[in-house]
Amino acid sequence: MTQTTENPDDVIRAEHISKRFGPVQALRDINLRVARGEILGLIGDNGAGKSTLIKILTGFHQPDSGRLLFEGNETRFKSVVHARSLGIETVFQDLALVPDLPVYLNLHLNKELVHRPLPFLRRAEMKRRARESLDRIGINIPSVTAEVGSLSGGQRQAIAVARSVHSDAKLLLLDEPLAAMGAKEGGQILRLLDRLKQQGDLAIILIAHNYSQVVDVCDRVNLLQHGEITFDRPSKDTSVEELLSLVHAEYRLPPASGD
Template sequence: MSDTNHALEARNITKRFGRVQALHGISLTLKPGEMLGILGDNGAGKSTLMKILSGYHAPTTGELLVKGEQVEFTSVDHARSFGIECVYQDLALVNTLSVYHNMFLNREVRHGASPFLNHKEMRERAAAALEDIGVNVPSVDEEVGMLSGGQRQAIAIARAVSSNARVLLLDEPLAAMGAREAGMIIALIERLKARGDVSLIMIAHNYAQTLDVADKVMMVQRGTCTFEGRSADTSVLELLDIVKREYRAAAQ
């Protein structure tokens, strides 16, 4: 039965690339305002799952549902039309462009039907979008390449949210960040959760950070979900034990 209370649902998702099966029957549910952390080593299938949820790949078998409605995404833009946005590790920002130009990349505002950009409106709307989720930058006119890694990540997230995202997929948003910058992004994620209108899925390697910010976590190993539970009911040690068991089984 379909549940319209779920912002996003995946049922028994599999994915094959030729003879290689990357995913083996992955299922998940996500309520409005809820955050799921997906953990696992490189090559476990996390990114493949994210690309299916964002419309980049089609599943080989299985179903995707948005608010209880079964969907078959044909592209990333198609998924975006359902309010699903993905922020990848490369952020898709242009370092030589300003903050506000990056906020409106590929969706620039023009003066009516003319080919001329409405810079004033884009500046104002970019500043308002950043303020709305508590992102501080020196100026929306600043080149993105002059900002810190945490600020660039925050801009990419703000761009997705300002595109009316209802489900936000974050691919390793805390990777290669120091404690201060990671703390800034975690605070931003918590503010988004508090709004209640955006659901989040975060791929991560850091178990402690993920348990701290996510409502529930899923462990993916060799394309299979080996653990799923509420963050409050598990621990880093329990997750590490699951990984150790996999390593021992692989060594036999």
């Protein structure tokens, strides 16, 4: 079990969080924190409890015990919609983009600007805001009128991140954003994350299986094993080899007798 220390810049703090599903103890006594301008790498093998923890942080599940503090205030996330209204955004692997729609409409999905009283779309204003949002975080998309389906995987991932930032996110959770990407596209997303970190306005939790990328881009690393965070350390003080050793130690067979 790890203990967290108080930090006035913490955007989210989870203290002694537990969650059970019937006979399965998914999480037990979780302590986690992420500060503004920080990227936390969350790693762990399949079934360790990462998905359950993320769903609690985004209001999809309620914890059985413990408490959550958002920007210093104890908060109960009543739903995903409630969590989003506070500034908690998640980018899942499926991205939730509409391929046939242009970039600017994807950035405003479910938050379209309309004229009043006639409900006509304010297309020119949405294009302008989309261009500003992309330029502000350094995403190179030649035209905001291009259909999302025509873009590369890295560009689509970047647009999904931009949409969350465009929504005034304070906490961004990224679920395997580099999965199935080549080195060039993955590098684009890593540079985007670095730019967001340098701006200092956003707290980010990055779930990833590529420990080299975690060590390179994250400020701290948390290892989740069997529903507990067993490792919390600055990335600069650890290595890929150490993380691999910790994750896979439980699967090593003991030496055969007589050896």
